[in-house]
Amino acid sequence: MKTDPQSIDRARRTFLSQSFAGIGAFALASLMDAPAQGGVRTTNEHPWKALPGLPHFPPKAKRIVHLCMAGGPSHLESFDPKPELVRINGQPFPDSFTQGEQLAQLQNAKLNALGSFSKFRKWGKSGLEISESFPHLGSIADELCVIRSMTTEQINHDTAHAFMNTGSIIKGRPCMGSWVLYGLGAETDNLPGYIVMTSQGPGAQPVSARQWSAGVLPSKFQGVAFQGRGLPVHYIGNPAGVCQSTQRQVVDEIQRLNGMLTQRHIDPEIETRIAQYEMAFQMQTATPDLINMADESQETLDLYGIKTPGDGSFASNCLMARRLLERGVRFVQLYHRGWDHHRNLKKDFAKSAMDCDQPSAALVKDLKKRGLLEDTLVLWGGEFGRTPMAQGGDGRDHHINAFSVWMAGGGIKPGMAYGATDELGYRSVEDVVTVHDLHATLLHLFGVNHEKFTTKFQGLDLKLTGVEPAHVVEKILA
Numbered sequence: 001m002k003t004d005p006q007s008i009d010r011a012r013r014t015f016l017s018q019s020f021a022g023i024g025a026f027a028l029a030s031l032m033d034a035p036a037q038g039g040v041r042t043t044n045e046h047p048w049k050a051l052p053g054l055p056h057f058p059p060k061a062k063r064i065v066h067l068c069m070a071g072g073p074s075h076l077e078s079f080d081p082k083p084e085l086v087r088i089n090g091q092p093f094p095d096s097f098t099q100g101e102q103l104a105q106l107q108n109a110k111l112n113a114l115g116s117f118s119k120f121r122k123w124g125k126s127g128l129e130i131s132e133s134f135p136h137l138g139s140i141a142d143e144l145c146v147i148r149s150m151t152t153e154q155i156n157h158d159t160a161h162a163f164m165n166t167g168s169i170i171k172g173r174p175c176m177g178s179w180v181l182y183g184l185g186a187e188t189d190n191l192p193g194y195i196v197m198t199s200q201g202p203g204a205q206p207v208s209a210r211q212w213s214a215g216v217l218p219s220k221f222q223g224v225a226f227q228g229r230g231l232p233v234h235y236i237g238n239p240a241g242v243c244q245s246t247q248r249q250v251v252d253e254i255q256r257l258n259g260m261l262t263q264r265h266i267d268p269e270i271e272t273r274i275a276q277y278e279m280a281f282q283m284q285t286a287t288p289d290l291i292n293m294a295d296e297s298q299e300t301l302d303l304y305g306i307k308t309p310g311d312g313s314f315a316s317n318c319l320m321a322r323r324l325l326e327r328g329v330r331f332v333q334l335y336h337r338g339w340d341h342h343r344n345l346k347k348d349f350a351k352s353a354m355d356c357d358q359p360s361a362a363l364v365k366d367l368k369k370r371g372l373l374e375d376t377l378v379l380w381g382g383e384f385g386r387t388p389m390a391q392g393g394d395g396r397d398h399h400i401n402a403f404s405v406w407m408a409g410g411g412i413k414p415g416m417a418y419g420a421t422d423e424l425g426y427r428s429v430e431d432v433v434t435v436h437d438l439h440a441t442l443l444h445l446f447g448v449n450h451e452k453f454t455t456k457f458q459g460l461d462l463k464l465t466g467v468e469p470a471h472v473v474e475k476i477l478a
Contacts (some may be wrong), residue, residue: 048186048193048330055184055447060411060478061377062187064180064442065321065332067360069352070161071205071339072403074116074386074396075425077349079146079404079417081120081129082425085388089115093389097426104155104398105342106391113424114390117346126415133353136361137406142415143364143373145476146406149419149428152384152435155398157205157340160383165211167439167466174215174455175223176439177331179464182214182221183453184446187328190286192224194331195324199228199314201338201355202348212333216457223333226320228312232291233283290323304362315359322366325376339382343395364408373409377445381405388425401427405438411445413478436470444472 076082093111103109118131123141130138130146137144154160154169162168165175174182177194186193196212212223226232293301293309296319304315314336321332338352360380367373385403386396402421408414419431440450443464450470454461 046185046189048181048188050185051183054453056449056452057447059445059447060375061409061445062375063325063330063332063372064377064379064410064446065325065334065363066177067318067356067363067378067380068164068333068335069339069356069380069382070207070335070337071157071341072160072382072384072386072398073339073352074341074345074349075148075402075404075421076116076386076388076396077118077133077345078131078353079129079406080148080402080421080425081131082116082388082421082423084423085113085425086115088113088424094424097422097424098389102155102400103387106387106389106397109391111389113388114345114396118349124415128415128417131353133350134357136358140361140364140408143368143408144406145408145412145414146404146417147419147433147438147473147476148402148404148417148421149430149432150381150385150403150405150435150438151428151432152400152403155384155400157383157398158208160398160400161207161211164383164435166215167436167464171210172213172215173462174217174221174464175212176442176464177212177223177333178214178217178221179443179453180331180446182217182455183448184330186330189328190283191290191324191327191329192283193329194221194223194333195329196223196225196333196335197228197317197320198225198335198337199312199317199355201314201336201352202341202344204337205340207335207337211335216462217455223331228317228320229310232287232320286327290320290327293319293323300366303366305358313359314355315362318359318363319366322363322370322372325367325372326370341386341395342397343392345395367409375410377410377412377442378408379405379442380407399426407476411478413476416476418473418476431473431475433473434468434470436465436468437473439464440470441473441476445477 076085091113093113098111118133120129120131122128123130123138126142128141128144128146130141152160152163154163159169166173181193194212198207209225212225214222291310296309300319301309304319306313306315306319309316309319314334317334321334324332336356338355341348364373364378367376381404385399387399391397402425419433420429421427422429443450443453450463450465454463
């Protein structure tokens with residue numbers, strides 16, 4: 001019996017194709033912890049599991065909220081008092097500080113010193129010096145660890161945000177929220193493990209969605225942007241006439257089809273699609289309870305300074321952050337777009353400080369009251385600092401050589417300042433902390449050795465802390 005050569009070739013190609021897809025499906029199922037038969041995730045499987053072997057050692061922190069002051073708040077009006085700068089206010093800024101330096105929009109301009117308009121005072125038993133523009137944060141000074149010696153490498157907003165979030169300005173690198181969720185998972189099964197919210201004040205700069213991108217990691221680990229007003233996610237409810245059981249049937253059928261697809265194509269994004277369909281269905285039940293703040297007392301609303309829950313303010317977002325953390329979300333990031341003060345510093349900085357001071361302090365107080373602060377890490381800060389020289393007479397330009405952040409809870413030593421800048425606040429000079437050092441320290445608090453936490457990408461071991469040396473800041477650990 002003769003066989004058509006073309007038929008043999010077709011049969012051979014079919015066999016190889018199906019064999020490859022079948023083996024690949026089992027490999028993918030193993031790697032992604034999905035069922036091998038069809039790849040369909042059942043509802044009783046946890047969507048956010050830690051990687052095998054993580055954490056490397058017992059963690060101090062279980063969850064984190066990053067209060068991101070987008071635009072770059074001035075360290076000189078907030079957490080880094082400089083009486084010498086105040087003394088020479090209006091005088092020419094010494095050339096010895098700025099020769100050969102990158103000065104953004106002040107390049108080749110006449111440079112005059114600009115002292116802080118805000119007075120500083122010592123707060124609490126620790127005597128931590130904080131600006132009077134932040135009286136509520138001053139009231140919790142004994143809970144805070146202020147790092148006054150931060151530096152960064154990027155002087156423009158978008159790239160500086162990318163560097164702060166990912167440790168790189170190269171597009172496609174995972175942000176720290178995605179790294180944490182990817183490595184450690186989360187405790188929720190009906191909400192995303194990483195959620196982002198934004199609010200706005202004077203001096204608002206746009207914030208790109210790439211700042212919460214999963215990059216080269218599977219996209220299910222990217223941050224999910226919630227809205228501050230109304231429903232946090234569009235189309236979370238069923239259309240009219242579609243009941244929950246019908247919706248469940250639709251989702252199950254879509255999952256079955258996607259599961260069949262995983263047997264034919266080796267693509268982790270199919271697994272992401274499966275996970276996200278299931279997550280969307282679970283959120284239809286979880287979201288109404290999440291946004292219903294009727295169970296919050298008036299005392300709590302007053303603590304945060306909330307006039308109307310869900311009004312899109314930073315205060316309302318801070319309360320939502322606490323509710324998300326309580327429900328097992330691993331990483332919450334709140335952007336307040338209101339700190340880019342090239343002009344009208346006194347007026348606009350005061351407004352932004354008023355927007356963020358009380359809610360930030362309230363979040364720390366509320367977490368502590370509920371027994372969550374001990375293993376919740378709070379990080380507050382922007383992408384860079386501001387110049388000690390005036391811009392336009394009454395503003396400050398971007399500055400990469402010095403800025404401040406603060407942390408609380410989650411294994412951080414409270415009531416202290418770490419590091420120092422020079423007498424004019426121009427350069428970090430003592431116990432300098434880089435962005436990579438900050439990332440290494442955050443991962444350490446989560447029980448992760450940053451050197452061993454990598455993912456393969458184009459033959460390289462990619463990690464959050466990059467290729468340059470990064471060090472855990474041991475002296476700020478409790």
